[in-house]
Amino acid sequence: MEIDEREIKIATEATIRRLLEPIREQLNKISSELTNRQGNAQKPKYYRNNDLKNLFRLSNNTIVKYRETGVLPYTKLGDIYLYEVKAIDAILKENTIKIF
Secondary structure, eight states, X not given: OOOOOOOOOOOOHHHHHHHHXXXXXXXXXXXXXXXXXXXXXXXXXXXXXXXXXXXXXXXXXXXXXXXXTTSSOOEEETTEEEEEHHHHHHHHHHTOOOOO
């Protein structure tokens, strides 16, 4: 019977930590950069009709009805309707229903 002279080496916890440390540092760096990019992304000052349709799933008729009834404040620039983001955020906040 032959004896295999190859040894099986099991890495210690310290060795594994040392090998993983550069990876962890790089992931933290990437995470930090992504957070900074998201924080620096400018939020628009105004929404347009298509924004309201996409964000809130509103139909054209609903947007017109909300404008005409005063639910949705707007500014008209030529044929373009603009809705201030701050005003929309305030409406959403005012109409929040709290469930206890």
